[in-house]
Amino acid sequence: MASFPLTRRQALVVTGVLAVTLFLAAKVLLPAGAPRAAAPTLPVSTAPARAPRAALVVVDVAGAVRRPGLYRLPARSRVADAVARAGGASAKADLEGVNLAAPVADGEQVVVPRRTASPGAASTRASGTPAPSAPVSLSTATADELDALPGVGPVTAQKILDYRARHGAFRSVDELDAIPGIGPARLEQLRPLVVP
Secondary structure (H helix, E strand, C coil), X not given: CCCCCCCHHHHHHHHHHHHHHHHHHHHHHCCCCCCCCCCCCCCCCCCCCCCCHHHEEEEEEEECECCCEEEEEECCCEHHHHHHHXXXXXXXXXXXXXCCCCECCXXXXXXXXXXXXXXXXXXXXXXXXXXXXXXXXXXXXXXXXXXXXXXXXXXXXXXXXXXXXXXXXXXXXXXXXXXXXXXXXXXXXXXXXXXX
């Protein structure tokens, strides 16, 4: 068998051609989706990294607070948390008309009423519109009439209408206690302004 004497330069060229040939052969023979051993995989944790976004509720805080507006709160928050997030009650706030221990729900409006100028003056809503002078009938009132009551916003007015649709006409003002967002303090505030 004859030997082929190669110079150093020829040996480098042959090695380069073989390397390029092997590279191209690997590209052609291996499918594009074949796993590559070059990139290590990172372990995936099955535990959630954060609490899900559903754990937050959006609450509209209005009335006699320092910074009224929309706030995101943890799902198990109370009205007191919403008022605190809005900068706290203002000096003119009537906190006796607010159930601070009531839980908040997503989309709820928390209204902190303002104190009236004198004990004999008609009560006013957070928006400054006077409360109705004649008692409002819970069994026949519209959403606008209920919304005009102090401390009752559009969300609570709709809850009253929904309760009335499910249970029929109100037989007692005390039934308002069964409506989310109306606690004992709010019930006492509304008692002289409504009739069944």
